[in-house]
Amino acid sequence: MRTRIAPFAMTAVLLGGVAAAATTGPASASEPKANVAIQSCYGTAKNYTSTPGSSGRNAHWPATGTYAYTTKNCADINLKVKATRQVTTCFKATGKCNGWKTATAGKWMQAATDVKDGSGFYIQFKGAARSAGQIAY
Structure with missing residues (x-):
């Protein structure tokens, strides 16, 4: 009896695995995960x-002396x-700006990448305008 149960049990396990594999697949075949994020x-x-x-000072966001804080919504700014415009991102924790x-007008760009959630930052725009x-973010 023991030898007959094992083959039947093994067949059931294999068939269950095939059925599970057939029903699971990528979240969306037409849209990669990175695009969804x-x-x-x-x-x-x-x-x-x-x-x-003003004279000799670049435009910036947010208001002078304030910071925006990154969220879990985005990994980048x-x-x-x-x-x-030419832009640079400056960080509260380090007091430094990136390059x-x-x-480019009308196109998304990454002002800073792989930024930790909750990081204080501001954006400078080259020139006074x-x-x-x-x-x-």
Whole structure:
């Protein structure tokens, strides 16, 4: 009896595994996971208008002396500017800014990547002119 139960049990286990494998698959074959995360992040985007600079001072967002804080919504700090600008992201914890990057009008760009949740930051826009657009972080 023992030898007959084992083959039947093994067959049932194998068939169950095949059925489970057939019913599970990628979350969405048409949309990679990374794209879903990016879309979710951009879905939390806010409109912004920077504070203008003055003689010798760059425009920045948010207001002078304040910081925005990253959220769990996005792994990066993302900008979509209305007019092409040079931007840099500055961090409260280190007091340092990353390098200047070009933000092209109407296109999302990563102003900073792999930023820890809860990090204080502000964005500088090269030149005194205000900047407007969307930001997701």
